[in-house]
Structure formats: C-alpha cells, structure tokens
Amino acid sequence: MLTCKELTEVITDYLEGRLTLGRRLSFRLHVMICRPCRAYLRQMRLTIGALGAPPAEPVPPEVLEEMLRRFRHWQR
Numbered sequence: 571m572l573t574c575k576e577l578t579e580v581i582t583d584y585l586e587g588r589l590t591l592g593r594r595l596s597f598r599l600h601v602m603i604c605r606p607c608r609a610y611l612r613q614m615r616l617t618i619g620a621l622g623a624p625p626a627e628p629v630p631p632e633v634l635e636e637m638l639r640r641f642r643h644w645q646r
C-alpha cells in the first residue's frame with residue numbers, strides 16, 4: 571500500500587500511464603480509501619487537462635532544425 575507521500579511522488583507517472591500494474595493498483599486502492607488524495611488526484615487531472623499535457627518545453631534549435639529538414643524532405 572502506498573503512503574500519501576509516495577502517492578504524491580508517483581502521481582504524474584500514474585497520470586501518464588508509466589506505473590507498473592501493481593503500483594497502479596495500490597495507487598487506485600489508496601485513492602479509494604483516502605479522501606485528501608482523491609481530491610489531490612482530481613486537482614492534478616484538472617491541472618493537466620487545462621494545460622493539455624505536461625508543461626511544454628521550448629524546442630531546442632537542433633531539434634527544430636531536424637524537424638524542418640524532415641519536413642522539407644517530405645515535400646519533395
């Protein structure tokens with residue numbers, strides 16, 4: 571069983587589907603019996619939903635370059 575502290579540490583992994591099945595189950599179990607964590611999970615979902623995804627990071631110039639290169643390639 572997860573503790574409340576552990577839950578807050580893995581919550582983003584849970585929301586992004588990165589937890590193993592066992593971890594996910596104990597996460598859900600904890601959320602079922604723990605009201606504050608349920609509220610916290612709902613809040614996190616709303617936050618992530620509002621942002622559309624994890625916060626966007628600026629694209630590094632070399633990645634942008636690579637994307638542009640591929641894009642030009644497709645056009646030929």
Ligand SMILES: [Zn+2]
Nearest residue numbers: 573574604607
């Ligand atoms: Zn809890």
